[in-house]
Amino acid sequence: MHxxxxxxxxxxxxxxxxKDAYEYWCNQNKSDKLPHRKAIDPLEIVRILPNxxxxxxxxxxxxxxxxxxxxxxxxxxxxxxxxxxHHQHLSEIxxxxxxxxxxxxxxxxxxxxxxxxxxxxxMGHDPRIDHAQGIILPLGGDTAEAESILMAVVFIxxxxxxxxxx
Numbered sequence: 001m002h003x004x005x006x007x008x009x010x011x012x013x014x015x016x017x018x019k020d021a022y023e024y025w026c027n028q029n030k031s032d033k034l035p036h037r038k039a040i041d042p043l044e045i046v047r048i049l050p051n052x053x054x055x056x057x058x059x060x061x062x063x064x065x066x067x068x069x070x071x072x073x074x075x076x077x078x079x080x081x082x083x084x085x086h087h088q089h090l091s092e093i094x095x096x097x098x099x100x101x102x103x104x105x106x107x108x109x110x111x112x113x114x115x116x117x118x119x120x121x122x123m124g125h126d127p128r129i130d131h132a133q134g135i136i137l138p139l140g141g142d143t144a145e146a147e148s149i150l151m152a153v154v155f156i157x158x159x160x161x162x163x164x165x166x
Contacts, residue, residue: 005108006101009117009133017048018135021152022115024048025137034113034140037148048152050076055090055149057110057138065107067091067098068149077153080124080132095123102134109136110146122155130158 014022024045028035042049054072057065068090073081090096090103097103102120109116117135134153141147 005105005116005118007119008105009119011115011117011135014117014135017051017154018117018133018152020048021045021052021135021137021150022117025115025150033144034138034146037139037141040139040150050074051152051154053077053149053151053153055106055151057145057147057149058089059145063145065110068103068106071148074153076155080122080126080129080155095121106136106149106151109138110149113138113146120153124155126155128157129155131156 011022025035028039037054040054045052052072052074053070055068056071058067058069060066070085070088070090073085078085085093090106091098101118105116105118108114115135115137117133120132120134122129122131132153132155134151137150137152138146139148139150
């Protein structure tokens with residue numbers, strides 16, 4: 001893939017909600033084209049919806065990806081970020097801007113039309129969480145280019161954190 005991308009996760013090792021999101025995306029791809037954004041039916045992904053983000057791909061006049069804009073943020077992600085990012089650009093968020101691995105992975109997924117799974121630093125408020133994992137799934141539209149990103153994110157607890165029942 002791209003040697004400059006970091007903390008990638010092999011797609012064959014995905015489990016749980018990330019695997020469900022990936023399999024759903026693959027099943028929507030009925031041809032050589034990307035799954036259309038309009039083909040994503042929230043009723044078909046109810047189990048993973050709290051862990052899903054939908055971002056619009058923003059391009060310059062040359063068609064190059066220059067940014068991403070949040071259109072939808074699932075409840076679980078919203079809880080962990082503690083901020084309303086609806087309609088915010090990734091470039092406006094210091095730990096998600098164009099210098100970050102996340103931004104670069106999203107750009108590569110949008111340009112190559114391939115799914116990318118990665119591990120990410122956790123930037124939230126919950127001391128039980130060690131890191132996050134996500135899968136970036138490009139979506140098509142009315143053109144041949146990717147127009148949106150469907151991203152599922154899960155939060156991984158620290159192995160040594162005491163259980164709340166202790």
